[in-house]
Amino acid sequence: VLYDCFTGVPVNRTLLAIYEQRNNVGNCTIEIKPCNATEWKRVDGSCNNLKHPSRGTHRTPSYRVLPPVFSVAYEPRKAVSGGPLPLPRRLRTELLLVGKASERRITQLASYYIIFMIADVVSIHDVVNYVLNITTCCTPEGRRDYECTPIKIPVDDPVHRYSGVNCMNLTRPQSYQTYGCLDNGTTFERIVFQTPVFDLSNTYNIMPGFIDHLRTYENGLMIEEEEDGQLFPPTDPNSNLCILNQPPRETRCFKYQLNNVMSSSTINILFYRQHNQIARELHRLNPRWGDERLFYTARDINMAISVQIFFYELLPILFGKKNMIRDGIIGHGGFRDLYDENVEPRMSDEYIYGMRWFHLIQKTDLKLYDKDGHYVRSFPLVNGTARTGFFAVDNNMQHIVQGSFRQLGGRFDQAIDYDMADRVLGGIFFSADVAASDLKKGRYFGLQPYVNYKEFCTNKKYTSFEDLEDSFSFERLDRLMEMYKDPKDIDLMAGLWGENPIKGGKIPSTLYCLFAEQLKRTLKSDRHWFERPNRPHAFTEDQLKAIRKVTIAGVLCSIGDLVSEIQPHAFCSISSDNPLTKCSSSKIGKLDLTPWKDHSCQ
Numbered sequence: 043v044l045y046d047c048f049t050g051v052p053v054n055r056t057l058l059a060i061y062e063q064r065n066n067v068g069n070c071t072i073e074i075k076p077c078n079a080t081e082w083k084r085v086d087g088s089c090n091n092l093k094h095p096s097r098g099t100h101r102t103p104s105y106r107v108l109p110p111v112f113s114v115a116y117e118p119r120k121a122v123s124g125g126p127l128p129l130p131r132r133l134r135t136e137l138l139l140v141g142k143a144s145e146r147r148i149t150q151l152a153s154y155y156i157i158f159m160i161a162d163v164v165s166i167h168d169v170v171n172y173v174l175n176i177t178t179c180c181t182p183e184g185r186r187d188y189e190c191t192p193i194k195i196p197v198d199d200p201v202h203r204y205s206g207v208n209c210m211n212l213t214r215p216q217s218y219q220t221y222g223c224l225d226n227g228t229t230f231e232r233i234v235f236q237t238p239v240f241d242l243s244n245t246y247n248i249m250p251g252f253i254d255h256l257r258t259y260e261n262g263l264m265i266e267e268e269e270d271g272q273l274f275p276p277t278d279p280n281s282n283l284c285i286l287n288q289p290p291r292e293t294r295c296f297k298y299q300l301n302n303v304m305s306s307s308t309i310n311i312l313f314y315r316q317h318n319q320i321a322r323e324l325h326r327l328n329p330r331w332g333d334e335r336l337f338y339t340a341r342d343i344n345m346a347i348s349v350q351i352f353f354y355e356l357l358p359i360l361f362g363k364k365n366m367i368r369d370g371i372i373g374h375g376g377f378r379d380l381y382d383e384n385v386e387p388r389m390s391d392e393y394i395y396g397m398r399w400f401h402l403i404q405k406t407d408l409k410l411y412d413k414d415g416h417y418v419r420s421f422p423l424v425n426g427t428a429r430t431g432f433f434a435v436d437n438n439m440q441h442i443v444q445g446s447f448r449q450l451g452g453r454f455d456q457a458i459d460y461d462m463a464d465r466v467l468g469g470i471f472f473s474a475d476v477a478a479s480d481l482k483k484g485r486y487f488g489l490q491p492y493v494n495y496k497e498f499c500t501n502k503k504y505t506s507f508e509d510l511e512d513s514f515s516f517e518r519l520d521r522l523m524e525m526y527k528d529p530k531d532i533d534l535m536a537g538l539w540g541e542n543p544i545k546g547g548k549i550p551s552t553l554y555c556l557f558a559e560q561l562k563r564t565l566k567s568d569r570h571w572f573e574r575p576n577r578p579h580a581f582t583e584d585q586l587k588a589i590r591k592v593t594i595a596g597v598l599c600s601i602g603d604l605v606s607e608i609q610p611h612a613f614c615s616i617s618s619d620n621p622l623t624k625c626s627s628s629k630i631g632k633l634d635l636t637p638w639k640d641h642s643c644q
C-alpha cells in the first residue's frame with residue numbers, strides 16, 4: 043500500500059495524480075507491505091504502529107511540544123517590539139565564552155555516544171544541502187535564492203573584524219514544502235530522513251531497499267570489508283560525500299549516513315561490527331538457525347544494547363538517575379510495558395533541536411592513544427567530518443577508540459570550544475559557527491520563545507526578567523537582558539545556554555524537561571521497545587538480564603580496536619574508583635549470549 047508520508051494515510055488517486063504531475067511520488071509517499079503483528083521490527087521502520095503503518099518510517103513528520111510561531115509567510119518570528127530579533131552571530135559571541143575546559147569526571151566517549159544516538163533519529167540532509175548543493179549563499183546570486191539564509195557577521199565581530207569575513211553560508215532547513223509534499227504557503231513542517239525510533243538507523247540503513255546492499259544473506263551477517271587488518275562497513279566508490287578525505291591514501295566512503303561527524307561514525311562502525319560478532323556467536327550456539335532468524339535476532343540484540351547503554355548508563359550521568367526514575371524514564375530493572383498504540387512513534391522537534399545544546403560540551407582536540415595507552419598525537423575533530431577514509435589509515439580507528447575513554451570530555455559550562463565556534467566544518471568552508479547556526483535554525487523551525495517552554499515545564503508564568511532570577515546566575519541573566527529587550531524575545535537555545543542545570547544532573551532544567559517529554563513518549567510509542575515482555579520476539583527474562591549487564595566498556599572490549607583494558611564505567615574518567623581493568627575481568631560488562639541458546643535445536 044502506498045502511504046502519504048505526511049498524513050500517514052493511504053494515497054488516493056487524486057493525490058497520486060498530483061504527486062505524479064510534480065514528479066515527486068518517491069519523495070512524498072512510502073510503499074509498505076502488509077503488516078504482520080508478530081514480525082520483527084522492520085529495518086525501514088514501517089508497521090511499528092499497526093494502526094498507522096507508515097508512522098515510524100523515515101519522513102515521519104515530527105511532533106511539536108508547543109505549536110510553531112512564525113511571522114508572515116513562515117519567516118522567523120519578530121521581537122515583541124515588532125522589530126527583528128538580534129543577529130544569531132551577535133548572540134553567540136555575546137552570550138557564550140569561547141575556549142577549552144575539561145570536565146573532570148566525564149570522558150570524550152560520552153559526547154561520542156550522545157551524537158551517535160541523536161544521529162539515529164535525525165538526518166544530515168540540511169548540512170549536505172549547504173555544504174554540497176548550495177554553497178553560494180554569501181554571493182549576489184545567493185542573495186536572490188529563497189533557499190539561502192546565510193549568517194550575517196556584525197562589523198565589530200570579535201573574530202571576523204580581523205578576517206574580513208562578513209557572511210557564512212547557510213540554507214533554510216528542508217521541509218515537506220521543499221519536496222512538494224505540502225503546498226507552499228502552508229505551515230513549515232520539517233522533513234527528516236531517519237526513523238523516529240531508536241533502531242540503529244545508520245548501522246542498518248533504513249532507506250527502502252538499502253539493507254539489501256548491506257546484508258550477505260548468509261548466517262545473518264552484514265557485508266564487511268577488511269583494510270589494514272581492521273573491519274569496516276562497505277565502501278561506496280561512487281559516493282561524493284567524503285569531501286574531507288585526503289587522497290590518495292584516504293579513499294573509503296560509506297553509503298550516506300554513516301559518513302558523519304567523526305565521533306558518531308566511530309561508534310557506528312563499532313555497532314556495525316558488533317552485529318556480525320553477535321550473529322557469528324548466535325550461529326555457533328544455534329547452527330540450525332537460518333539467515334533471517336540470525337540477522338533479526340542479532341539486530342534486535344544490537345539495538346537493545348545501544349538503548350540500554352544510552353538510557354541506563356549514559357543518561358543517568360547527565361540527567362541525574364533519581365530524576366529519571368522519578369519521571370519514569372528508566373525503571374528498576376526487569377520488564378516494563380508502557381506501550382500505548384494511540385501514541386504514534388515520532389520525535390519532537392524540540393528533542394532534536396535541544397540536542398544541539400551538546401555542541402557546548404564538545405572538545406575538539408582529539409587525543410589519540412595507541413593500544414598500550416601511549417599518547418600518539420592530537421587531531422582536530424572538526425577536520426574529520428565525513429572523512430571516512432581517515433579511519434582506515436595509520437591505525438587511526440584504533441587510536442580514536444583508545445583515546446575516547448582516556449581523554450576527559452569538555453566541561454558542561456557556558457563556553458564553546460573555539461573550533462566549534464568558528465571552524466566547525468573543518469576545511470570545507472573558511473569559517474562556520476555551529477552555535478550561531480543552532481540559534482538561527484530554531485527561528486526557522488518556528489520554535490517558541492524560551493520562556494514559553496519554561497512555562498510548559500514548570501507551569502509558572504515568566505513575564506519579566508526578574509521571574510527568571512531563580513533559573514540563572516546573576517551574570518548569565520544580565521547578559522540576556524543586555525541582548526534581549528523582553529523575556530518573550532529570548533530564543534530557546536539562548537535561554538538553554540545560560541540556564542542553571544537540573545538538580546542532580548548536568549544539563550539545563552528546561553532541556554531536561556524537553557528530553558524527558560520525548561523519551562517518555564518513546565517508551566509509549568515504540569511497540570518493539572526492548573523492555574516490553576509482550577512485543578514480538580520479546581526477550582526472555584534471562585536474555586533481558588544479559589542485555590542489562592552490557593556496558594560501553596564491554597562493547598569496546600569486544601569490538602574496539604585492540605582494547606585489552608578499560609575502566610568499567612567508560613563514560614567516566616579513569617580514577618582510583620574506576621581504574622583501568624583487564625577486559626577479561628568480570629567487572630567489565632560484556633555480552634553473554636548463552637541465554638539465546640535454542641534448546642529445541644538439540
Ligand code: HEM
Nearest residue numbers: 153156157160169303394397398400404423424479480483
Ligand atoms: C555531543 C556531540 C554533538 C551532538 C549531540 C550534536 C547534535 C547535533 C544536532 C542535534 C544537530 C541538528 C541536526 C538537525 O537538526 O538537522 C547538529 C547539527 C550540526 N552539528 Fe552537531 N552535535 C555534536 C557534535 C558535533 C561536532 C563534533 C560537530 C563538528 C565536528 C558538529 C557539527 C554540526 C553541524 C555542522 C551541524 C549543522 C548545523 C546546522 O546546519 O544548523 N556537531 N548537531
